[in-house]
Amino acid sequence: MHQIKKREDFSDITFSIEVEHPLLAKAAQPGQFVIVRTHQTGERIPLTIADYDREKGTITMVIQAVGKTTREMQAMCRPGAHLAGIAGPLGMPSHIGQARKVVCIGGGLGVAPTYPQLRAHKLNGAYVIGIVGFRSRNLVFWEDRFRAFTDEYLVCTDDGSAGIRGLVTDGLREVISRHPDIDEVIAIGPPVMMKFCSDVTRPFGIRTTVSLNPIMVDGTGMCGGCRVTVAGQMKLGCVDGPDFDGHQVDFDELINRLGRYKEDERLAMERWLRHRDHCRLVGQATGGAS
Amino acid sequence: MSTVKKTLRSIPQDRTPLPEVAPEIRVRSFREVAEGYSRDQALHEANRCLGCSKPGCVTGCPVSINIPGFIRRIQEKNFREAYEILTRSTTLPAVCGRVCRQEDQCEGSCTVGRKLAPVAIGNLERWLGDLAIREGWHLERTGARTGRQVAVIGSGPAGLACAADMVRAGCEVTVFEALHEPGGVLKYGIPEFRLPNDVVDAEVENLKRLGVRFECDALIGRLLTIEELKKDMGFEAVFIGTGAGYPSFMGIPGESLNGVLSANEFLTRCNLMKACNFPCTDTPVHTGRRVAVIGAGNTAMDALRVAARLGAEKTYCLYRRSRSESPARLEELRHAEEEGVEFRWLTLPLEILNDGQGSVRGLSCVRTELGEPDASGRRKASTVPGTEHVIEVDMVIYALGTNANPIIGQTSSLKLDARGYIATNERLETSMPGVFAGGDIVTGAATVISAMGAGRRAAGAMKTLFGFRSN
Numbered sequence: 081m082h083q084i085k086k087r088e089d090f091s092d093i094t095f096s097i098e099v100e101h102p103l104l105a106k107a108a109q110p111g112q113f114v115i116v117r118t119h120q121t122g123e124r125i126p127l128t129i130a131d132y133d134r135e136k137g138t139i140t141m142v143i144q145a146v147g148k149t150t151r152e153m154q155a156m157c158r159p160g161a162h163l164a165g166i167a168g169p170l171g172m173p174s175h176i177g178q179a180r181k182v183v184c185i186g187g188g189l190g191v192a193p194t195y196p197q198l199r200a201h202k203l204n205g206a207y208v209i210g211i212v213g214f215r216s217r218n219l220v221f222w223e224d225r226f227r228a229f230t231d232e233y234l235v236c237t238d239d240g241s242a243g244i245r246g247l248v249t250d251g252l253r254e255v256i257s258r259h260p261d262i263d264e265v266i267a268i269g270p271p272v273m274m275k276f277c278s279d280v281t282r283p284f285g286i287r288t289t290v291s292l293n294p295i296m297v298d299g300t301g302m303c304g305g306c307r308v309t310v311a312g313q314m315k316l317g318c319v320d321g322p323d324f325d326g327h328q329v330d331f332d333e334l335i336n337r338l339g340r341y342k343e344d345e346r347l348a349m350e351r352w353l354r355h356r357d358h359c360r361l362v363g364q365a366t367g368g369a370s
Numbered sequence: 371m372s373t374v375k376k377t378l379r380s381i382p383q384d385r386t387p388l389p390e391v392a393p394e395i396r397v398r399s400f401r402e403v404a405e406g407y408s409r410d411q412a413l414h415e416a417n418r419c420l421g422c423s424k425p426g427c428v429t430g431c432p433v434s435i436n437i438p439g440f441i442r443r444i445q446e447k448n449f450r451e452a453y454e455i456l457t458r459s460t461t462l463p464a465v466c467g468r469v470c471r472q473e474d475q476c477e478g479s480c481t482v483g484r485k486l487a488p489v490a491i492g493n494l495e496r497w498l499g500d501l502a503i504r505e506g507w508h509l510e511r512t513g514a515r516t517g518r519q520v521a522v523i524g525s526g527p528a529g530l531a532c533a534a535d536m537v538r539a540g541c542e543v544t545v546f547e548a549l550h551e552p553g554g555v556l557k558y559g560i561p562e563f564r565l566p567n568d569v570v571d572a573e574v575e576n577l578k579r580l581g582v583r584f585e586c587d588a589l590i591g592r593l594l595t596i597e598e599l600k601k602d603m604g605f606e607a608v609f610i611g612t613g614a615g616y617p618s619f620m621g622i623p624g625e626s627l628n629g630v631l632s633a634n635e636f637l638t639r640c641n642l643m644k645a646c647n648f649p650c651t652d653t654p655v656h657t658g659r660r661v662a663v664i665g666a667g668n669t670a671m672d673a674l675r676v677a678a679r680l681g682a683e684k685t686y687c688l689y690r691r692s693r694s695e696s697p698a699r700l701e702e703l704r705h706a707e708e709e710g711v712e713f714r715w716l717t718l719p720l721e722i723l724n725d726g727q728g729s730v731r732g733l734s735c736v737r738t739e740l741g742e743p744d745a746s747g748r749r750k751a752s753t754v755p756g757t758e759h760v761i762e763v764d765m766v767i768y769a770l771g772t773n774a775n776p777i778i779g780q781t782s783s784l785k786l787d788a789r790g791y792i793a794t795n796e797r798l799e800t801s802m803p804g805v806f807a808g809g810d811i812v813t814g815a816a817t818v819i820s821a822m823g824a825g826r827r828a829a830g831a832m833k834t835l836f837g838f839r840s841n
């Protein structure tokens with residue numbers, strides 16, 4: 081059981097939780113993730129480590145309430161509440177090499193996991209350019225954290241309500257045109273976004289690292305459900321990744337495999353909503369608090 | 371006690387059958403198929419043992435259980451003592467009685483078996499193990515507490531056995547398990563209808579009662595390295611029993627389609643995550659209407675039978691060799707046959723076919739034939755040209771065996787062998803002082819009993835390291 085210390089809401093669907101787990105906080109490295117179970121019969125859901133504080137002994141995760149478990153988390157994860165289990169850190173740490181100029185791109189929820197990498201590069205002395213993409217201004221989060229560890233910070237919104245109007249790929253093109261000496265691009269976000277970012281950098285031959293989010297069960301290399309094809313070879317997202325060379329990843333296959341449980345997720349969600357409404361009704365009927 | 375010498379003629383001639391739930395009923399639930407002997411049935415079967423002076427069964431048993439000894443105590447109705455004798459060699463009788471391939475081991479070498487059906491040693495072992503759980507008999511400490519710290523990595527049969535011996539010898543034992551529940555393959559792999567989770571939980575409880583600490587959700591190598599366990603956490607000895615969980619695929623076209631998965635994933639979703647109760651539990655699993663499982667070992671039988679229980683209309687087992695080469699327990703093969711699995715022996719898959727939407731539509735296969743046995747005694751399968759054909763399925767499950775998980779190797783300086791398993795000497799010591807390893811992570815995928823035996827051998831070596839007198 082791990083206690084939730086802090087929670088921050090960024091929008092009506094995005095929030096962060098800071099959870100106590102001193103051993104994990106000590107071991108965590110940029111690029112790694114955890115598998116969380118909210119309760120005993122809960123599924124195991126992978127979440128990227130968005131931040132860790134070794135002194136406080138906590139890790140932070142950013143969650144978007146889109147599926148059954150994440151909506152449930154949005155409802156129950158208040159400070160003082162507990163998570164049934166957190167396994168991690170999982171996956172290979174990101175390779176923070178000697179790159180002198182790095183572009184870190186985060187799209188939507190992918191903004192959070194770019195943060196530890198961007199910070200590590202900055203602390204390593206690199207010139208860091210941050211590009212973040214959101215649908216609109218009200219969804220933007222962690223601007224202060226990003227500004228603290230970037231030399232340039234660029235926001236892209238679909239509707240132009242903040243920063244430039246356009247996608248992160250537009251921002252990336254613009255940055256590449258101004259900086260001919262970029263050593264590495266790191267892109268984290270929805271698979272389509274990572275695919276298009278890789279397409280943008282390919283003609284320039286800029287090393288591009290993406291962080292993949294295949295469906296996972298154990299996160300320890302036992303089930304093979306997270307397998308992805310990279311440079312024609314089968315790799316396990318949880319053991320060999322989650323970071324891979326974006327120019328070598330078969331994104332179409334990943335996108336197809338991610339669609340596998342769509343229908344089940346919908347069912348689980350419906351049942352949860354029904355159940356929740358039912359509990360509310362029962363709560364009202366008996367005069368209990370809900 | 372009767373001292374009349376039993377002979378092949380004087381003993382009950384027929385082996386006492388194990389009561390089983392009828393196939394048409396059991397395929398609709400995850401209830402255990404074989405129900406276990408009653409006390410009378412156990413006594414009856416025990417009376418078939420001749421109590422040989424040179425018992426073949428003991429030689430056939432990988433951990434040399436004193437079989438005539440424990441069976442004699444059953445004959446004498448001295449069940450507690452029978453259990454003591456049994457647990458001198460095995461810490462998991464209720465498990466091994468259910469999952470060992472007895473026909474190749476103890477029962478395969480039983481004297482009675484030369485003329486009649488061999489004594490049902492496995493069923494008797496299971497009966498005693500279950501009795502012990504019901505009666506609340508448990509293992510006792512054999513030594514005073516010494517305060518010595520032992521870490522065990524992995525909670526499969528190897529880890530549990532090592533933990534049991536070390537805690538009984540008076541050590542402080544912590545078991546680190548990557549998953550959220552202890553038990554290893556016994557928990558996530560082998561289904562309820564063959565080995566109920568309650569049985570595994572009872573064995574784990576037993577160890578907890580003796581003082582073993584279980585740290586779940588702890589993937590060693592990532593959360594803590596082996597070096598950290600030794601240097602920072604103060605563990606004087608470490609046992610690695612992480613199994614061989616890494617799934618294999620064949621590398622044929624179509625493996626990334628939706629509907630292709632490893633038996634590990636399929637079984638874990640059902641057994642550990644209880645997807646069979648979805649959406650009451652949160653983890654989903656798909657079962658195809660027509661399911662093909664590639665491979666014919668125990669894992670394949672388990673996957674086939676789980677698929678049938680989750681509602682598959684048709685289940686195929688594909689194996690490139692023939693029935694006599696199947697590594698599965700005979701009972702599992704028979705159960706699968708009774709439950710309607712169609713066996714396609716001598717069949718090799720070539721390609722998994724796409725339905726055009728990224729999911730499985732079928733499996734293109736070719737027939738094989740077996741050549742003469744090679745140096746290792748295996749008959750090599752070669753394909754027969756012109757026998758290509760398509761089997762229409764919407765799910766393909768790989769049960770082709772497993773490999774070493776690379777995480778411990780990547781995160782420590784331990785020496786590995788050429789295939790990536792941990793290298794040990796005959797005392798199961800690794801290249802790092804005070805660090806031992808055993809079970810599937812040393813031998814490659816093997817059996818529950820051999821993993822358990824390895825855990826105990828490593829415990830013996832640890833005791834020597836600590837200067838304990840052997841008992």
Ligand SMILES: Cc1cc2nc3c(=O)[nH]c(=O)nc-3n(C[C@H](O)[C@H](O)[C@H](O)COP(=O)(O)OP(=O)(O)OC[C@H]3O[C@@H](n4cnc5c(N)ncnc54)[C@H](O)[C@@H]3O)c2cc1C
Nearest residue numbers: 524526527528548554555590613668809810816817818821
């Ligand atoms: C479906 C299936 C059916 C089987 N049926 C039979 C049968 O009928 N009879 C039989 O004799 N054998 C059977 N086997 C084989 C048998 O289960 C194994 O040989 C045996 O379980 C190996 O035991 P082990 O202790 O070495 O490893 P495992 O049982 O594999 O346990 C290893 C444990 O270590 C954990 N672990 C791995 N890495 C780490 C890490 N880095 N840190 C912490 N924990 C870690 C794993 O999560 C796992 O819980 C079957 C196997 C399968 C998969």
Ligand code: SF4
Nearest residue numbers: 419420422427480481
């Ligand atoms: S070989 Fe068979 S008959 Fe002889 S002691 Fe063993 S179980 Fe009994």
Ligand code: FES
Nearest residue numbers: 299301303304318
């Ligand atoms: S999540 Fe199971 S192997 Fe990666």
